[in-house]
Amino acid sequence: MKAKSFSLPNQDGITTKLADFKGKYLVIYFYPKDNTPGCTLESKDFTELLPEFQKLDAEVIGISPDSPKSHCKFIEKQDLKLTLLGDESKTTLEKYGVWKEKSMYGRTYMGVIRTTLLIDKEQNIIKQWDEVKVKNHAQEVLEKLKKINS
16 A cells, blocks of 8 residues: 655654655654653654664654654654654644544543554555554564565
C-alpha cells in the first residue's frame, strides 16, 4: 500500500513532506503527546538507535498533534536527535487512521493511537505496527528493517 502524502512543519517550522524521503527507508511513529512518559521513552529509544537506522539508509520521524514549538522544547529537554512533525490540524493523523476515539477511566476522547509505519524507498508501507507497546519497540522496528535489507 502506498504511503499517503503529507506536508507538515518540523520542530524548526520548516515544511517537511513525504516526498523528501523518496529513495530512503522511512520510519514514521505516530505518538500522542510530547513530554509524556511513554512518548518520551519511545522517542529516546528511536534517538538511541538512529545511527543504526541511518546505516540502513533509513530516517526516523515522529508525528503528533503538538506544535513545532512544543516539539522544540521536547527535543531540547530530552536531547532527541529526531525530526518531529506537528499536525495540529490532525489532517495527516486522520488520513493515516491513527486519530481515533480512546477511552480512559470511563471517559471517551479523541487521541492518537500509537502506531508505527515502515516505508520503503518507493514510499510503499511495508510494515505497520498498531497500538504499539513502547518497551523494545524501536529495536523491533530496527530488526525488521535489518531483515528486509539482508
